[in-house]
Amino acid sequence: MRWNYIKPALASFFILGIVFIGASLEGTLPENHIKNFLNSKSGPLGMRVEGVLYRSPERRLDKSKLYIESDKIILKDRDIDVSGKILLTVDSLETGLSYGDRIRFLARLKEPRNFGNPGEFDYTGYLARRGIYVIGHSNTERWSIKLREVGWRFWMSIEDLREMAGRFLDGEELNNGAILKALLIGQKGEIKRGVRDKFARAGAAHILAISGLHIGIVAFVFYGLLYRLLRLSERLMLTFDIRKIAALSIMPPVLFYGLLAGFTVPTQRAVIMVTAFVIAILLGRSKDTYNTLAMAAIAILLFSPMAILDVSFQLSFTAVLAIIYITPRLRSLIKREDEIGDKFESHSILSRLKDKALLLFLISVSAALGTSPVVAYHFHVVPIMGGISNLMVVPFIGFLVVPLGLFSLFFLPLWRGLASILINIADSILELSIWMIGLVAEIPFSAIWTGRAAVIEISLVVFTIILSLSLKGRRRLQLILPAILLVSLIATHGWLYYRNNYYEDMKVTFISVGQGDSALVEFPYGRRMLIDGGGSYDPDYDIGKMVVAPFLRSKGIRRIDYVVLSHPQADHAGGLGYIIKNFDVREFWWNGDSDLGYLDRILRSRSVEIKEKDGLSEPLEISGVMVEFLHPSDTPLDVNNNSLVIRLTYKDVDIIFPGDIEEEGEGELLRRGLGLKASILKVPHHGSRTSSTERFLKAVRPDIAVISAGFNNPFGFPHKEIIDRYRNLGAEVYRTDIEGAVHVKTDGKKIKVERYLYHNHP
């Protein structure tokens, strides 16, 4: 073994060690962390806290997010010195606060909590990696007072600059001021939802969040500009290495942009990556791109080891890696480069432009291809229009809009007139690219639904890509090996598909949707039913989109045969709109009580068959499972008590979904003398003491009771006496608020229950 090879290997082990030590250290918080004081006695509006804004507020539609480093809590009888970061949401756009302000505020604080569903975004982990273990909410008038400014002068002036830029963009009456704000100063909160959705459908949503892509393009554009500028002087070219000068001079604009963008975590990473490449060029090692990339990764991971779990980290690095690895290989597949002769042929402008466009296309395709496994793993959907839309959008936005905007903001304090002209040009170009995005967004079938990609599938895809590109010269192998891999990929996928769809069990998942109900029933052999879709009281937080859909997608589910709504109330119906709009729903059942409001419009536009069901409807059989409708009858009752009650019977096992019925509804069921026996009962009305009457429970005699409720919900569900009532009758009680998604599997005889949060953290 050559020492040369061993040294770096040893060093890497050393660094890996540091990484893991770092990882384990991040788990310990100081004793005076504010997290440990959340249970201190405080008023109904929450706790009085003092702290300093360590970042500027972020705006999200009509809310603001504040990042506060706390240092003191003020209780009735005493003050306590604390520490720890707080992410505070305020129901107001204009807080009048900025980085460095020391404030005293009143807020309801809590620890962030994941819902606990398979396939969900790990919000708690995401915040923890940013050092945030406490979140809060304030919705009162005059919730805070500003004490003084204590921030670091440098950052304060940067924040002043950002604020000035924001006001400038507001004042210019631009068509796309909100998007320019997102692109230039990283404030994406004001972009209208429709525009955002359009970008998402076209697979170009990533362009709206400043990331490595933006910083990279800015570096690239400025390098090109400076190189061309320096080339004008023959003498400079002869005396200095102008490539090195150009490389070094991109650092100021890159830093300027990074700071302007708020120097968020992804921008910091991008700046580190650019710095690594600049160093490589200065050292004359610019061709060792893999090393440079690895060095950037190591540098980042040394300081925050857990960054490797961040989706943005994974996407940035796989994108660059893919561009470095795939692009040149694709290019050489397309055309053979004639090493010398080519260089001296005088190219026409047209063919040069064609070459550039091809290269851009290949880069775009490579990045999309390379990141697709990561995207499939996290988002369960791979947009295939990404290659095309990025080709149309990245050059315009990246090479024109962003640099023009940066020039404009640079000139803003010096020469306002020029700044105004530049930003208006940028705005017009942006208008054009948004129009193009709109065209791409209209194309149907723009995404592949992959479900949560299995690791084996991801590895197969990666091997296929690498093999088919690396076996240069060995044409036959180049075709055969990837073909074998491709076949095995299809086989694996097929096997996973088979396993997910051809089973003889019935599976029911009570999805953890916070305060609300939602359950997915998977009948034997793959038919599916979604009973209720959860819903939140916050109009900006769509449970269907944020919780139910990711869960379904992670299971690779696209078609839902039956969507059932027990009763039209927000915590049951709220999430269904998104599901009906975005999934292939065949039938919709409900009790016909009052009207469906906006759901009705969506159902009609998606031409879903709507069926009204009640206690008199004929039972039906789905894949060997008997579906009975027990309620409502014709006795007039209120909304909750009118819930559609259904019972599913698979051989010896039966489950009742009673919606939100309360005492009256339960009484009516008993009065009608139906056999109510069921092995599993979804506890009516989230475990409220107005439901689950003794008489009703004695008739049902469940072995298993599942409560679907929100963690620490304001109603106090589930009530303790109700839990006890079930336990006393010998039922096992499961609850989504604490245990996350509850998954029940039965072959018609035996029942197996799994709890997602306990499965993950035994």
Add this chain to the structure above:
Amino acid sequence: MLKNLLAFFFPPLCPVCEKVVNEGICCTCLKGIRLIRGPLCTTCGVPFVSTVPPDHFCGECIKKKKPFSYARSVGIYDGTLLDAIHMLKYKGKTSLARPLGMLMADYLHENDYDILAPVPLHKTRLKERGFNQSLLLGRVIARKHNLHLDYLSLVRLRATRPQVNLKGNERTRNVRGVFEVRKASSFIDKKVLLIDDVYTTGATVSECTSALRKAGARRVGVFTLARVVDL
């Protein structure tokens, strides 16, 4: 410390074959360089097939006297040198200039020159490439031997077609009258060593020599990294 850290993140690679090395070009690649040894033509430096000394004029140089006093090259233009020069010139791998320049500097024993002058590129070619490879090589030699390097006085007036694709006669015609000395005082009564990357027919360096002589240079020698040899 800093050097080691840099070496870890950016391990020094052999610029030719990209294997990890300690410094410069790796042994395997160095073996791929065929150094030019005697006997050779005392004027143009072409090596003879026969291995019997001493050096003497070659047939070409007897037929037509070369304008320069003599020309020497480090190695034969094939194998490693050919690859390296291509990478340097056409792929912009300027990190090769240092090890290649060192090769030249080591080869250069006598030190009887006042001034080094790289063969210039025309402005358009320079713009295309961003650097002049002969200048990069010359800079390394000049530093090693502590010689003065003049890269501004000798200029190329026209953008000529690349010599690579031309035959002997065409080459001479192609570069005729292309070079000129801008600052006449620079070379008056000086002993000049002309630096270039490759010597093929000597047409380019001959033209440069004429221009330098016209500007009053006392003696002009030619030193190239590689030389085309038909053996």
